Amino acid sequence: xxxxxxxxxxxxxxxxxxxxxxxxxxxxxxxxxxxxxxxxxxxxxxxxxxxxxxxxxxxxxxxxxxxxxxxxxxxxxxxxxxxxxxxxxxxxxxxxxxxxxxxxxxxxxxxxxxxxxxxxxxxxxxxxxxxxxxxxxxxxxxxxxxxxxxxxxxxxxxxxxxx
Numbered sequence: 676x677x678x679x680x681x682x683x684x685x686x687x688x689x690x691x692x693x694x695x696x697x698x699x700x701x702x703x704x705x706x707x708x709x710x711x712x713x714x715x716x717x718x719x720x721x722x723x724x725x726x727x728x729x730x731x732x733x734x735x736x737x738x739x740x741x742x743x744x745x746x747x748x749x750x751x752x753x754x755x756x757x758x759x760x761x762x763x764x765x766x767x768x769x770x771x772x773x774x775x776x777x778x779x780x781x782x783x784x785x786x787x788x789x790x791x792x793x794x795x796x797x798x799x800x801x802x803x804x805x806x807x808x809x810x811x812x813x814x815x816x817x818x819x820x821x822x823x824x825x826x827x828x829x830x831x832x833x834x835x836x837x838x
Contacts (some may be wrong), residue, residue, distance in 0.1 A: 679695040679696050679697065680696045680697075681696065681697050681698070681699055681818075682696050682697070682698040682699070682721075683698075683699055683700070683701075684698060684699065684700040684708075684721045684722070684723050685700070685723065686700075686702060686706065686723055686725060687723065687724070687725050687737050687739050687740035687745075688700075688722075688723055688739050689720060689721060689722035689723070689739050689745060689748065689749045689752075690720070690721060691718055691719070691720045691749075691752060691753065691756065692718060692719050692720070692721065692819070692821060693717060693718045693821075694717040694718065694821040694822060695821070695822060696821070697818055697819060697820050697821065698710070698719065698721045698818070698819050698821075699721075699816065699817065699818040699819070700721060700723040700816070700817055701816040702814060702816070703723065703768060703769035703770075703771070703814060703815040703816065703817065704769070704771050704773040704786070704814045705725075705769070705770060705771055705772070705773050705785045705786035705789060706723055706724060706725050706769050706770075706789065707723075707724050707742065707767055707768070707769040707770045707786075707789045707790055707793050707809070708721060708722070708723050708767065708768050708769050708815070708817045709721065709722040709724065709745075709746060709749075709765060709766075709767050709793055709797075710722075710765065710766045710767070710817075710819045710826055711749060711750065711753060711758075711763050711764070711765050711802065712763070712764060712765075712766075712819070712821065712824060713758055713759070713762040713763055713764065714762070714764070714824070715762065716757070716758050716762075717821065718753075718756060718758070718821070719753075719819060719821055720749045720750075720752065720753050721817075721819060722739065722745045722746065722749050723739075724739070724740065724741060724742045724745045724746075724789060724793065725740045725741070725789075726740055726741050726742070726785070726789065727741065727742050727743075727785070727788040727789050727791070727792035728741060728742065728743050728792055729741040729743055729744045730743070741792075742789060742792035742793045742795075742796055743792060743796055746793065746796040746797065746800070747796070750763070750800060750802070760800065760801070760802070761801075763800075763802045764802065764803055764804075764805045765797050765802050765803065765804045765805065766804070766805055766806050766807065766819070766826040766838060767790070767793055767794075767797075767804055767807045767808075767809060768807065768808040768809060768815050768817050768826065768828050768838070769786070769789070769790070769809060769815055769817075770786040770787060770789050770790035770793075770809040770810055771786050771809075771810060771811055771812055771813055771814060771815070772784075772786050772787070772810070772811070772812050773786065773812065773814065786809075786810065787810070790809045790810070806826065806838035807838070808826075808828045808836060808838050813830050813831070813833070814830065814831070815828050815829065815830050816828075816829040816830075817829070825837045825838070826838050
């Protein structure tokens, strides 16, 4: 029997994962981690987005950096591998308010905007969000276990959470 691996997803990146491997991303501050899976398939995808919309940035060759294009590309890859969109489910985490700014700074709201944009794109694709751990003012590391379909959320100085 082969040992399960841990697939690491970088910032502004997405990867697919096959069971029995687990998939993880670290350093979710205002960024949002999105896991898309089904109850039957033995593979899933995880995306680590940094910014809400590719339309707001010129020269955006990295499509995984943005909620809109990142979700689009990962869903397309999952479908290409045989996952049916009608069966897809999502779990999301992140979108913290990591910086305190006075006044109406864009940076202060990027976490909220990331979460809203991810939710909007998933709604557009009719992919339900089964659970989420978003907001607050602390960073997160997430690990998705395809065998149990549980997303472990780790935060420094806080107990781990299973969602």
